[in-house]
Amino acid sequence: MKAAIFYGAGDIRVEERPTPKIGPREVLVKVKAAGICGSDLHSYRLSPKLPEGRMFGHECSGEVVEVGKDVDRISVGERVGLEPLVGCGDCLYCLSGNYHLCPSLRHIPAFVEYQKFPQEKAFKLPDHVSCKEASTLDCIAVAVHAANLSGLKGGETAVVLGAGTIGLLMMQVLKAFGAGAVYETGKYDFQVKLAKELGADAAINVEKENLLERIKALTGAEKTGGQEMPLGVDHVYEAIGGPKNQLEDALRVVRRGGTITVIGDPKNPLKLSSFVMREIKIIGSSSYAYRGREPEFKVALDLLSRGKVNAQKIITHAFPLERIKEAFDVASDKGTGCIKVIIEA
Template identity: 35%
Template structure:
């Protein structure tokens, strides 16, 4: 089969023929029909994030089962499916308590083991979900990032009187905006930077009541839009160290800050305000099996829309073109077709 392979440390990758994976008794082999490029994939391909070498990245995908292991009971050849990224051990404290994303022995498809930037990929049965008949492969390939936004929004326990500020109009931030709307937030304010104008227009179409370009007047603007209260919930979905201080300053006393963005550098902030203003800070990574299933339901019901999010589609062999579009900040979500 053809695959994108990270074959050495540092920048670069190759597009080449490799063997089709051989499945174990508890695994299924999937013919990939659609796979998204995640913000995690880019630093892997550029050599910024270390991974086992060689590795086929890619974890946001959907496709058809073409082979099942002898112990697989819940799926059959021909099923249309989308798998979750997290493969928990099932035995540690966290797995046994429904927190498999924190598994002590975690394995993630496309990060620790070969993923879906290929024509075929194998995964354990336990992470696979069936696609509803009316759901497209592109929608199925979008469940992973939706679930990555859904898990943290759930942690916020948003109520009907809550004002939510979302930092970052990237895919996760835009999905968080949609989910906060589905959860019944009173007002949603999405914040971007210069160059995010088109993304912020999309945020309004997807559920934001207000959008702001971050500048020296950011806090004054949030203060005005919240009638002086500031946000009940702040969702940080950028991963930029400078935003942490902004997030703390944007939330009200005893408000909640949810951290989704992956920081690749230390952040500095006035920690005293966390104590003096009793700010609640919660981290979030990935999602649970239940989160994933519930996000399939959100898409099927139309409460979360993925079509406006897909800005570009490419063949798998055109990864270079896809990364160029990402570097130029022209893309929102890219879907590849092997």
């Protein structure tokens, strides 16, 4: 089979690799769509975390072409969304249902023609959900997990910092979970436009508008140390990461006693005094696992299936596996107007 192999920053090659052999409780899937994730881009552009010569990617969906002898939930020919997270199964975190925190957590590679999955990681797709849309389920599940961790209650207000894939899905998940007004920030006009189309109550271009003034106009203001500041929202979700300190923006727009949930990977140091004096709660959110006894990946599929999340509009570009390097170059350049770039068979 063909597979994309990572050889270092800017170096991806499509090579032949053996097709995986399945075990008794595994399924073999022909990958139909695979998304390029922010972590994939980080390795491609900046500081590779992957060893050379390794298959990579993790967001995908496809069609089952073979099943193991003990598989009883999935049949050949069925289309499936695929959860890529696999823990060791024996540690404290795996045994408590928090396998996403497993020290040995691994991601099943997605930029391949064929891949094997444990049957419990394959979720049947309804007829009206395309494999293309289902390739975003991993990202939707990330947003579901963040919303669950934050303790969002119906009617509470929120700001989502960032209008990339995760940010746009986060906003939609919050609305589906019963949030009141949800405001979204973006850096580019095409992001702001799409945020409005997908349901944001306000979309703010932070390159052209003053974030504090807009949030002040939307939530009201209060005097803090002789300075007029926004009254703020109940929740802020940081979905950007990178060198710019989004947490400073988050602190300025969250209300006293509010919650900041960090999904991105911010690189700047954090001053704790403001959190203490205003009793701000800060929560780190990574990947997903269970909500109670229900897989958050399944919750994501339910939202997508019921039309509560629109993934189609977020997917802006698609390339065949043979052109994966071009796909990564497009995904690395916001001048292309890209949001979600996928590899499609």
